[in-house]
Amino acid sequence: MRSNALARTLVSVTAVAALAAGGLATAGTSFAASAPAVSGQTVSILATNNLGLSTLQAKYVQCFLRGAPASYTGSIDGQLGTNSWKAMQRHLREYWDYNDNIDGDPGPNTIKALQRMLAFGWNYTDKIDGDPGPNTRAAFKRFANDFAGLYPCS
Structure with a gap:
């Protein structure tokens, strides 16, 4: 009986760990999916330098x-x-x-x-x-x- 309880505990702990890991993995992908896309124009190097001139x-x-x-x-x-x-x-x-x-x-x-x-x-x-x-x-x-x-x- 004691070994049966230990097995259930190990299975429960493993399941919780797997759920947590899966939740973290999908949290990363869902965050990435919701992040705004960056276009090539946004990342381009600043092409002008007026040194403070209007x-x-x-x-x-x-x-x-x-x-x-x-x-x-x-x-x-x-x-x-x-x-x-x-x-x-x-x-x-x-x-x-x-x-x-x-x-x-x-x-x-x-x-x-x-x-x-x-x-x-x-x-x-x-x-x-x-x-x-x-x-x-x-x-x-x-x-x-x-x-x-x-x-x-x-």
């Missing part, structure tokens, strides 16, 4: 970049994306000692050259360190606003 200010910069040697041929949409930054890098290479790849990524070397340019005529007085901090962003806004007369450009 859309209108970014349009001013794009109009400026239409001039040689920057040769920006993209749309004037106020979004400083890869093509805008490639044009900026070409401009910085020509005049402000940018010596890295023309890749459209406003990384530290691009920002250093931008800071050298902004120090020349847009009251940037901070370090040339490649960090687009608040002083860099403020000077970049002054730069953009200086080209307001170019917009709309063709």
Whole structure:
């Protein structure tokens, strides 16, 4: 009798454990099924970096970049994306000692050259360190606003 009770207890414990495991397994799949789907657009890399400029200010910069040697041929949409930054890098290479790849990524070397340019005529007085901090962003806004007369450009 004692062995019969022990067997029932073991079967009961095994059944409870199996139910719990099954419940956890289905909880995972039911949670996954109810989770919102993520589209490829949601996961894509941010394609623009206006460094704090408004859309209108970014349009001013794009109009400026239409001039040689920057040769920006993209749309004037106020979004400083890869093509805008490639044009900026070409401009910085020509005049402000940018010596890295023309890749459209406003990384530290691009920002250093931008800071050298902004120090020349847009009251940037901070370090040339490649960090687009608040002083860099403020000077970049002054730069953009200086080209307001170019917009709309063709």
